[in-house]
Amino acid sequence: MSDILFQHIAKHINISSNDFAAMLPYFRLLNVKKKEDLVMEGKPCRQNYFVLKGSLRMFFLTENGGEQTIQFAIENWWMTDVDAFSKGKTASFTVQAMEHAEVISISKEDMDQLLAAYPFMERYFRMIYERAYAASLFRVKYIFQLSKEQFYNHFASQYPAFIQRIPQKILASFLGFTPEYLSELRKKQALGKK
């Protein structure tokens, strides 16, 4: 199971299975139930998570009590409130399992020790954050570039299987509009295809 993490690391940097074995004690395997919170908005965020199976999402609470989804994490992605995790602040976001999930977690202290003991892992995480940053910039680009309808179509065509797995309510909030309007869009498109 932690093979998956090993392979993911090995895809980015040179690492021997011996080294990885030595690093194992820093990681913990976790079983997460659907709707379980891994990070909670307003509380300290001490762990970083790597998804082996299932999916997570990150959201924050809006003034009217809704949940605004910021991003998803599926297999082979790291997720946490990066800002809170790295600076030891309280979280601005909640990280929650959308489905039953298996994740690997590492605490802030262990992360620091891991990086001190195995400096080559800095390179791995540099690449991880580099990619996450680039993805986030593209997210912003799409938000501005595409109309709401185009944004939905774009996402639907890019992750056709994924949108089947998740509630429309959450998808709508990720895309930045109301569930009602998503409903309207889907209706319109269904008619168009006849």
Place this chain on the structure above:
Amino acid sequence: MSDILFQHIAKHINISSNDFAAMLPYFRLLNVKKKEDLVMEGKPCRQNYFVLKGSLRMFFLTENGGEQTIQFAIENWWMTDVDAFSKGKTASFTVQAMEHAEVISISKEDMDQLLAAYPFMERYFRMIYERAYAASLFRVKYIFQLSKEQFYNHFASQYPAFIQRIPQKILASFLGFTPEYLSELRKKQALGKK
């Protein structure tokens, strides 16, 4: 002048001035005129830039020929089309000087060699990307959380000096609305203060 970069690195990691001196050949000092492009959408992106003085912005072209600004870089920030730079693809964004600027640049090849020769720099860039990623997530959060008017007020109160320095047209595009609407907002707020 490259002192500024040294101090910025030293703020993040342990580094001797000897090591930094040895790294200097990898960097180039650049004088950039206002409106000069450092990265051009559609062309290869071979350099990464660190701002010593002045300011840059990153934007892409919309279908109707407008410029949608994605982010700004002021003193002590790195900026490039990260995705294109790291993967050697053509750029999705243009990086342009908003004012006369002094920047330090490093090419992709030099960056790779630098990281190979001085692996501790991986840690520096890991932290840089970590912070950039966190900032980008907050950007997305604000886009969703705040109304257009609140977004403007938020930005105006956070960077009061900066908004004096930049054309409203660019500010409006960064905030995600039209110059006309920004004009309306400013008018409304001016009246409110009487």
Place this chain on the structure above:
DNA sequence: CGGGCCTTTGACTGGTTTCAACTTCTGTGG
């Protein structure tokens, strides 16, 4: 001094939200 770009202003338009009522789905306990 002139030309072009940036900013302002106002009228009109439409994409989206909001609200409320109704239907369908889901999961939990008896």
Place this chain on the structure above:
DNA sequence: CCACAGAAGTTGAAACCAGTCAAAGGCCCG
């Protein structure tokens, strides 16, 4: 395994935020 409660999704009407278009004024830079 069924029943029922609460959540999720659909529908339609009304309101509004913000965009588009067009025209005029202001300002910077050559």
